Amino acid sequence: MISLILATHLLSLPSQPTQDKGQIDPNSARLFFEYTMPAQDNEKSQLHLIHYVTPLQEPKTSPKKEWKFPYNSLGFVQPPTSDNLTVRFRVFAQTRNEGPEDVAHWTTRLFLRLWNYAYFRASLDHNQLFRRWVDVYLCQEGDPGGEQLFDIDTYELDEYDRPTRVNTIYIYQVQKIPNNFELCREISHEYGHAILPTVGGYDKSAPESYANGDVGERIFMTWLRDDLKSGKILPDDAVFTPIPALDKYISEKVEPLVTEIATRGVDENLLVDKTVKGYNEYVALSVYASQILPKEIFGRSQGLTAREAKDLEKGILDAAEERENWTVNIPAYLKEKPIYIPLCNGKVSNAKVLSRKGKWAKIQPTAEPVTIKNPPLPPQ
Secondary structure (H helix, E strand, C coil), X not given: CCEEEEECCHHHCCXXXXXXXXXXXXXXXXXXXXXXXXXXXXXXXXXXXXXXXXXXXXXXXXXXXXXXXXXXXXXXXXXXXXXXXXEEEEEEECCCXXXXXXXXXXXXXXXXXHHHHHHHHHCCCCCHHHCCCEEEEECCCCCCEEEEEEEEEEEEECCCCXXXXXXXEEEXXXXXXXXXXXXXXHHHHHHHHHHCCCCCCCCCCCCCCCCHHHHHHHHHHHHHHHHHHHCCCCHHHHCCCCHHHHHHHHXXXXXXXXHHHHHHCCCHHHHCCCCHXXXXXXXXXXXXXXXXXXXXXXXXXXXXXXXXXXXXXXXXXXXXXXXXXXXXXCCHHHCCCCEEEEXXXXXXXXXXXXXXXXXXXXXXXXXXXXXXECCCCXXX
16 A cells, blocks of 8 residues: 655654665655565565655756756665665656656666565675665656666765765666566666676677676566566566566567577587677576576576676586585476586486586486485585
8 A cells, every 4th residue: 555645854754764874865845655565585575665756855966967856766675684674776757747656656666676586586685885776867868778887976975075886777768668568678677787797798799798687687577477477576566567568578588598598508618709699698598597596596606607607607507516405497388398407416306317518417307396416515
């Protein structure tokens, strides 16, 4: 339930989360609404949204374009290890609709749901270097599309009066984005750049220099689709993106990519290639890992991935080998196919090993579940 509140002194509200230093001055009266949601992967973890309807006392100036943003929404999270809600998203906008039916409101809500995926399924959180914030600018101008930048904000100073380091996302011409699906895709893509391992250096034949945007787009939108279908989240959480649109995207942009790498195995030569072929190999392996590995192993592999694509394969193998027992998650569209898994030195149950490629094994599942038992790792 969304409640509309008139705040005369924000800090006096008993339900108000603790705000980090650097927040906009709360002492001016502003109309806002707020609500709390449980995180979809851990009901003990809270996601909290505050959406201000009236303008800020002073507009926020964006560090890149020096554009003015009079309106602000805040996304707070409460990880299970913390008793407090803390800021993860500041969403600045140049226009505002009166009431909840505003793009900044729904955008902030989607970002909070994506944070859940990054935190609980990939063991990632926003970098402390940027105060664990992602600043989002919903722009009326600019070339259509989005952009993520690690930047210096000279308009916001730290406690030593120095410009602050910021992790920023710009969504340009937000009012002209053609449909909810495109808004969802753009946000998922740019958040991938903001939080996933920054593997890059690809040449002009690739879609982008850094591949983590396309990785995030495919992983996050698959998880959104699955959670919408299961009722784990609401359409409100995915900017009302229609499930059929997500199904079409996944059947065209995710399943073919994953099926190819699952059935032929990883090509180590492609992982070090800086052309579009290497880019696609990295994206495919990342998305495949997110689908077949338990979240603990996938998250660990992300933590072991640095700035080189080849680090991902080693991270997957090391993370899989660390677990004494684990179960392979096999998507429905791969159920009848022989697939490669990171078997390392383990033993597989309910599957026949057809061939080996280094520490990968091509298996044909014979029953469910397919499980792996690893020998103990040697002492360090």
